[in-house]
C-alpha cells in the first residue's frame with residue numbers, strides 16, 4: 001500500500017440519442033440500387049435507417065444528442081466536450097469546439113476523436129482519462145455521424161448499411177464502486193489493415209502524391225468480407241479482455257451492447273462470448289450502422305424499451321476502421337435522467 005487515493009472514476013449520469021426525421025427503407029434503396037429487401041435484411045439485419053436532409057450536418061446532430069444528454073443529467077455545464085465522428089464538419093478545425101459553442105459551452109475544452117465505428121468508446125476513454133487526471137470533472141461525450149455525406153450512392157455494399165444519427169452521454173467524477181462507473185477499458189488498433197476501411201482522397205497522403213483523386217476516392221470504401229472476419233475476432237477478444245479486467249464472467253453480463261455493425265456480426269460475437277441471445281441488445285433493424293453514434297443510440301433505445309435498467313451489468317464493445325477496437329463494462333446507474341422514456345418521433349433519449 002502506498003497510501004495514494006485511487007483516481008476518480010467517470011460515472012454515467014446523462015444519456016441522449018437523436019435521429020434525423022427522414023427514414024429510408026430498404027424498398028427506397030431498391031429503387032436506385034441493384035439490391036433487394038431480402039438481401040439487406042438477411043445479410044445485415046437492417047430494414048430501415050435515418051438520414052439527414054440536405055443542409056444538415058454532423059454538428060447539428062451532435063448538438064441535438066448532446067442537449068438531450070445534458071438535460072437528462074440535470075443540465076448545467078461541463079468542463080470538456082468530445083465528439084467522435086467519421087464525418088467532421090470540415091477537415092479542419094475539429095467539430096467539437098463548434099458543438100460546444102452551439103450548446104452554450106464556449107471556453108471549455110473540446111476535441112474530436114477519429115476512430116470510425118470505435119470512436120464513441122475511444123472518446124469515452126478520453127473522458128475517463130481526463131477525469132482520472134483531474135483535467136475535468138464533468139464531460140460530454142458525443143458520437144455523431146452524417147454517413148450519408150460520405151457514402152457512394154452507387155456502392156451497394158456500403159449504401160445499404162451505413163446511416164446517420166447521434167448519441168451522447170455525460171460522465172462525472174465519482175467512485176469506481178458506484179453504479180454507472182465506467183469499468184476498465186480495453187483499446188486496440190492494427191494500422192497494417194488501414195486500407196480495409198478508408199476514404200482515400202482529401203487527406204495529406206493523396207494531396208502530396210501529386211495525383212488527382214478519382215471521384216469515387218472521395219467516398220467511404222470498405223472491404224466488407226475482410227472487415228467482417230476481423231470484426232468478429234477482434235471485438236470478441238476485446239470484450240473478453242474487458243470482462244477479465246472487470247473480474248466478470250460472460251454469465252455475469254445482463255445486457256451486451258455491441259456496436260451495431262451488422263446483425264450477423266453481433267450474433268457471431270455474442271455466440272463466441274457465450275452470451276445468450278436474450279441478453280444481447282440490438283437496434284440495427286431500425287437505425288442501420290451509425291458508426292460512432294451506434295453505442296450511445298443503442299443505450300438510449302435499450303433503456304427506452306425497458307430492457308436496460310438500474311443494476312444491470314453491461315458489456316460494451318466496438319470495432320471499426322483503423323483498424324480499431326475497444327470494450328468496457330459498467331453497472332447501469334439508477335439516476336432519474338437515465339430512465340426517461342423515448343421521446344416520440346425522431347429522438348431516442
Ligand code: UT7
Pocket residue numbers: 034035036039040043044117156157158160161223224225226227228231260261262265289291319320321
Ligand atoms: O461498422 C464497422 C465496420 N463495418 C463492418 O463491420 C461491416 C462488415 N461487413 C459486412 O457487414 C458484410 O461484409 C457486408 C454486409 C458488407 C456484405 O455482406 P457479406 O455477406 O459479407 O457479402 P459479400 O461481400 O461476401 O458478398 C456476397 C455477394 C456478392 O456477390 P457474389 O460475388 O457472391 O455474386 C456481392 O456482390 O453479395 C453481393 N452483394 C450484394 N447483393 C445485393 C454485396 N452487397 C450487396 C447488396 N445487395 N447490397
